[in-house]
Amino acid sequence: MGSLKIENVKKAFGPVEVLKGINLEVTDGEFVVFVGPSGCGKSTLLRVIAGLEDSTSGRVVIDGEDVSVTPPAKRGIAMVFQTYALYPHLTVKNNMGLGLKQASTPAAEIDRRIGIASSMLSLEPYLERRPAELSGGQRQRVAIGRAVVREPKLFLFDEPLSNLDAALRVNTRLEIAQLHRRLKATMIYVTHDQVEAMTLADKIVVLNAGRIEQIGGPMELYNSPANEFVAGFIGSPKMNFIDGARLGETAKTIGVRPEHLTVDLNSGAWKGTVVHAEHLGADTNLYLDCEKAGLITVRIFGVYNAEPGATLYATPDPAKTYRFGADGKVLK
Amino acid sequence: MSIATRSLPRTIGAHAILLTYTAIALFPVILVIMNSFKSRAGIFGAPLTPPTPKTFDLIGYTTVIGQGDFIHYFQNSLVVTVASLFFVLLFGAMAAFALSEYRFRGNTLMGLYLALGIMIPIRLGTVAILQLMVASGLVNTLTALILVYTAQGLPLAVFILSEFMKQVSDDLKNAGRIDGLSEYTIFFRLVLPLVRPSMATVAVFTMIPIWNDLWFPLILAPSEETKTVTLGAQLFLGQFVTNWNAILAALSLAIMPVLILYVIFSRQLIRGITSGAVK
Numbered sequence: 001m002g003s004l005k006i007e008n009v010k011k012a013f014g015p016v017e018v019l020k021g022i023n024l025e026v027t028d029g030e031f032v033v034f035v036g037p038s039g040c041g042k043s044t045l046l047r048v049i050a051g052l053e054d055s056t057s058g059r060v061v062i063d064g065e066d067v068s069v070t071p072p073a074k075r076g077i078a079m080v081f082q083t084y085a086l087y088p089h090l091t092v093k094n095n096m097g098l099g100l101k102q103a104s105t106p107a108a109e110i111d112r113r114i115g116i117a118s119s120m121l122s123l124e125p126y127l128e129r130r131p132a133e134l135s136g137g138q139r140q141r142v143a144i145g146r147a148v149v150r151e152p153k154l155f156l157f158d159e160p161l162s163n164l165d166a167a168l169r170v171n172t173r174l175e176i177a178q179l180h181r182r183l184k185a186t187m188i189y190v191t192h193d194q195v196e197a198m199t200l201a202d203k204i205v206v207l208n209a210g211r212i213e214q215i216g217g218p219m220e221l222y223n224s225p226a227n228e229f230v231a232g233f234i235g236s237p238k239m240n241f242i243d244g245a246r247l248g249e250t251a252k253t254i255g256v257r258p259e260h261l262t263v264d265l266n267s268g269a270w271k272g273t274v275v276h277a278e279h280l281g282a283d284t285n286l287y288l289d290c291e292k293a294g295l296i297t298v299r300i301f302g303v304y305n306a307e308p309g310a311t312l313y314a315t316p317d318p319a320k321t322y323r324f325g326a327d328g329k330v331l332k
Numbered sequence: 333m334s335i336a337t338r339s340l341p342r343t344i345g346a347h348a349i350l351l352t353y354t355a356i357a358l359f360p361v362i363l364v365i366m367n368s369f370k371s372r373a374g375i376f377g378a379p380l381t382p383p384t385p386k387t388f389d390l391i392g393y394t395t396v397i398g399q400g401d402f403i404h405y406f407q408n409s410l411v412v413t414v415a416s417l418f419f420v421l422l423f424g425a426m427a428a429f430a431l432s433e434y435r436f437r438g439n440t441l442m443g444l445y446l447a448l449g450i451m452i453p454i455r456l457g458t459v460a461i462l463q464l465m466v467a468s469g470l471v472n473t474l475t476a477l478i479l480v481y482t483a484q485g486l487p488l489a490v491f492i493l494s495e496f497m498k499q500v501s502d503d504l505k506n507a508g509r510i511d512g513l514s515e516y517t518i519f520f521r522l523v524l525p526l527v528r529p530s531m532a533t534v535a536v537f538t539m540i541p542i543w544n545d546l547w548f549p550l551i552l553a554p555s556e557e558t559k560t561v562t563l564g565a566q567l568f569l570g571q572f573v574t575n576w577n578a579i580l581a582a583l584s585l586a587i588m589p590v591l592i593l594y595v596i597f598s599r600q601l602i603r604g605i606t607s608g609a610v611k
Contacts, residue, residue, distance in 0.1 A: 073512030085503035091524055099511035146507075158503075234533050 001027060002063065002153035002186030003028050004049065005220055009058030011044055018044045019055070020210040026188065026203075031180050033189045035197040035233070036207035042190045043158060045207070049188065050156055051075050073102070077154040078147035082163055084139040086131040086146075092118075093127040096146045110149075117148040119325035120182070123176070137168045144179070158190040161196060174301050194234055198222075206230050228328040237285060240296040244323070247292060251331055257301035258285065260320040263306075268313025272296070274306045288314055358575075361587070368392050368580035375576055392581030395568075400582035401556070402582065412474055412560060412588060413542050415483035420538050421531055423482070424489025429519050431490070432497040433505070440500075443494065449487030454480070455547060465552055472555040480548050485538040496530040497523060532600030536595075543590050561586045 004026040011019040018041045026032050034042040047053035049060055051072035059068050067075045070303040078099075100110045118124050120143045131139055141161060146156055157176070161169045177200055180187055191197055197204050198218045206213040206229070207220065214226040218234075219320055225231035231239050238260045244251040262268075264284065272290030279291050289295050298314055306312065323331040366382050367375045374387025383389075396402050431443045431558040454461075461480060462471075470476040500523050524531070549563040565582040568575035 010535075047506075050510065051496045052509060055471035077510065078505070079510050081507060083500060083501050083503045085507035087504070087508075087522060098513075102512035127337070146511075226410075 004154060004186065005059075005061040006045075006049070007059040007061070009045070009048055009055045009060065010205070011041070011048060011053065011161055012056045014266070018210050019048070022210075022212060022330035024205060024212065024215070026146060026186060028186055029184050031187045031189065031200055031202045032205060033191060033197040033201035034205045034207055035191055035194055036213075037233070038192055040207040041210045042192075042207045044190065045288060046079075046156055046158055047191045049154070050077055066246075073099075074144065076153040077156055078150040078152040078154075080140075080143045080147050080160045082159040084131070084143045084163070084261055085310070086139055086142055088131055091128050091130055091146075092123060095131065095142055096149050099146065099150050110131060113149040113151070114145075116143040120148065121145050133152070136164055137172065140172060144176070148179070148183070155185055155187040157187065159191055160189075161191070161193075164289045170228070176200065193234065194279065198234070202248070202307065204234075208233075215272060216236075224330070225322070226322045226330060228253060229253065231324075231330075237297045237299060239322075240293070241324075242293045242296070246294070249323070252326045253324040253328075256296075256326060257317040257320065258297040259301075261296070261298045261314050262317070262319040263304075264297055264315065266313065268315040270296075270314045274308050274310045274312060276308060277304075277306050281305065286312070288312060290314065298319050334562075342454070348364045351472070362388075364580055364586075365554045368577070368584040372577055375580070389577070392577030392579075395578040396574065396581045396585065399567075401559075401579070402563050402564060403435070403522075405559050405561045406585075406589070408474060408558055409543060409560040409562070409586075412477045413539055413589075413593075415474075415478045416485060417535055418541050419478065419482040419537055420485035420489050421535060424534065425493050425527070425531065426492035426519070426522060427486070427490045427498050429523060431494045440502045443490075447487050449492040450491060452583065454484045458551060462551060470552075472553050472558050474553065474558055476552045477548055477558075478558075480552065481542045481545075482545050485534075485542070488537060492534050493527060493530060496527045500526050532597040539593055540590060543586075578592070 004024075006022055006024040009019055009022045010017065020159070024044060034045060036042050044053060048055045050062075051067065055068065056064070059065065059066055062075060062077070064268070075188060087098065096114050096117060097110045100113065114127075118127060121144060123138070123141055123145055126142075128133060131142065133310045134142065140163075142267060144158070161172055164172060173196060176187075176189075180200075189196075189200060199220055203215060204218055204221055205215050208229050213233075214221060214230045216224075221230055221234045225234060228241065232241065232255075235257055239257050240261075242254045244254050247254055247284065270288075270290040270293045272288035272293070275287040275289050275295065278285040281303070283302065284300045284306075286298040286300065286304070286306055287295065288298060293314075296314065325331050333422045338520065363379070367379060369390065370387045371389035371390075371391060372391065374383065377387070381387075427446060431439060431446070465471045465476045470479070504522055504526075505518050510523050513521070544562060545560075546562045546566070549558070549560045550566075552564065553559070561582065565579055568578040568582065
């Protein structure tokens with residue numbers, strides 16, 4: 001009911017190529033997250049799918065139907081924006097109903113769908129209010145409700161949590177995850193926050209400079225990144241990259257995640273000095289300046305007392321060490 | 333903030349400057365209104381004193397209302413101003429929307445071209461305009477004035493409004509597109525209400541020169557049917573004798589409609605000027 005296929009989509013603004021040939025397939029009911037640094041083209045790709053932006057070449061196919069030249073309203077999609085984008089002059093109820101009204105849906109049907117969506121998102125008490133009278137979290141719920149009532153083939157989310165504060169972000173993230181489970185609809189979600197990507201996605205698409213770097217499930221990307229970029233982008237704190245030559249390795253770069261390093265006071269592979277220690281309670285991040293490996297981050301679960309200036313030995317877990325070639329790709 | 337910077341000498345200084353400016357700005361207006369209620373001898377004898385029971389005279393107003401068709405002139409002025417204002421705002425906003433919303437070849441060039449009129453006074457083209465109006469048979473019609481004033485007001489309107497339209501959230505317009513609203517509905521229902529303060533700013537800047545203009549009514553529509561108030565007031569300005577009572581009364585009356593329109597727009601105007609400065 002909601003599959004999506006993107007074939008060799010390219011987009012250029014004048015001489016600047018933003019999307020350099022994207023191929024992607026999304027099956028019905030999947031939650032796909034586009035993630036990447038700002039300027040990587042993820043929002044542009046979403047806009048091309050929505051029809052708000054024409055692709056320079058390539059095809060967008062929704063449910064087996066080529067919609068490359070179909071206007072946004074006829075594509076069977078609904079979109080939730082970063083800035084909520086509610087109509088300021090309409091009440092919550094009319095905000096949610098406008099799209100259906102434009103498509104000349106019978107009034108009874110509109111009311112029924114608004115009823116379902118508003119109870120799902122606990123918006124009933126606010127139906128007669130205008131957006132200006134709502135808080136940020138409520139506004140974003142209305143925006144999500146506006147998408148839900150359309151019963152689209154495809155939900156598109158454009159960084160919907162970026163404008164919310166930290167606590168509300170976690171709540172709304174949970175709500176979106178529940179919504180997906182309940183509606184079993186296909187959702188495409190754009191974010192630059194890898195935590196949102198990891199927690200929500202069935203499938204993550206990592207984009208960089210207009211190209212897809214890797215597609216895969218969250219754990220797949222974490223455990224077997226295809227290249228240096230994905231390895232560095234997924235996981236927090238970031239993976240340590242060490243020049244292979246300094247360690248006497250044949251690979252160009254060696255990568256170790258901070259959580260795959262162990263420290264010892266007396267012996268280990270890399271001797272280093274503690275530069276800074278971050279105590280987060282559940283875990284401790286140590287920044288070590290190592291003689292062989294340079295500045296690295298070590299993540300220790302639980303509390304670990306280390307003073308800046310102290311000497312420590314760090315040892316990588318050989319099974320979880322990644323080797324990257326000169327082209328950035330993982331060496332098997 | 334206001335507490336921290338408040339000090340007596342500073343407050344007095346600021347008020348002194350503002351009051352001086354207010355006095356200078358209002359002085360000519362008050363002088364005109366004051367003298368319009370005086371007899372001719374009163375005007376010339378002591379132009380700076382307010383009307384006393386001895387010098388009080390309504391002769392100016394009775395002349396204006398009695399002689400010449402002043403109600404009709406007012407009507408002409410009002411029709412010309414309101415119609416021009418309407419077209420300037422409508423077309424200006426539409427052009428501004430296109431310039432700020434759509435990417436097309438020559439967008440910047442078109443924007444510059446439309447704004448060029450700010451720098452080139454329309455009066456330079458008076459002869460050509462007159463020939464055009466003669467050729468199209470529009471001389472001595474209000475249509476001629478409305479067309480000229482619309483052209484005169486558009487550059488500034490396009491320039492100011494396109495800046496404001498750029499600030500309207502793209503997401504909102506895109507949400508409208510996804511909900512199936514037409515570009516016209518997006519423009520009239522979503523964008524226009526959000527730029528209302530800037531529309532008021534443009535309205536005031538456009539309205540006052542049109543209302544006060546003497547040049548084009550004199551050249552394009554000097555007939556009795558199409559005279560505007562400013563042109564009508566010239567009736568009393570003779571080469572040898574000038575009826576000051578009537579002129580002052582006519583001018584005082586002419587201030588009123590603009591003042592009313594200004595009051596209507598001013599609330600929006602202040603928001604327009606300060607928007608962006610304060611979120």
